[in-house]
Amino acid sequence: DAGVIQSPRHEVTEMGQEVTLRCKPISGHNSLFWYRQTMMRGLELLIYFNNNVPIDDSGMPEDRFSAKMPNASFSTLKIQPSEPRDSAVYFCASSWTGSDYGYTFGSGTRLTVV
């Protein structure tokens, strides 16, 4: 398995533009998570999907952020409009619900909003 695949690896955009981050989880995993990492706040959970359904989005900072999971093999995180304070590394992770399995993280998308 190729692991959790995220794209793009790097994104530089101007303030006000729409940004879409993509994630392909590990085949067979039924849970998907979006995290954001910054120096100031560390790793923060943004949203959690189970069986393609959003379970907890309490970590989504504001209405400018939205996430979808149209099927078991694809998820997107969209920021519209983007702001400089959104600059961070965004990670996607997947797992199989249950105590025997851990999480697998993607390599992340480094977002810079100028």
Add this chain to the structure above:
Amino acid sequence: KQEVTQIPAALSVPEGENLVLNCSFTDSAIYNLQWFRQDPGKGLTSLLLIQSSQREQTSGRLNASLDKSSGRSTLYIAASQPGDSATYLCAVPNAGNMLTFGGGTRLMVKP
């Protein structure tokens, strides 16, 4: 709300030393604990996963222990090498399977 704390925040040691990284959590009702490694500018790599029924897990020079009752886990690295330099993070899932991370320990092993 689960809180995870890692001590120390940073550690610098000479090559060859054995070292211990600490992780504590406030809610002991966990079903596993996972240790990750993160290299600068990279993603998180899973090192060890300890189930709540286990006391420890070993992988090569790494040994992780778990004491649920006291809310603590330790990651022991034997005979440290410069290639071990990275940030080490521990994380625990809540009942909803969402991970809470500690702030990490930034390790530097000097040759």
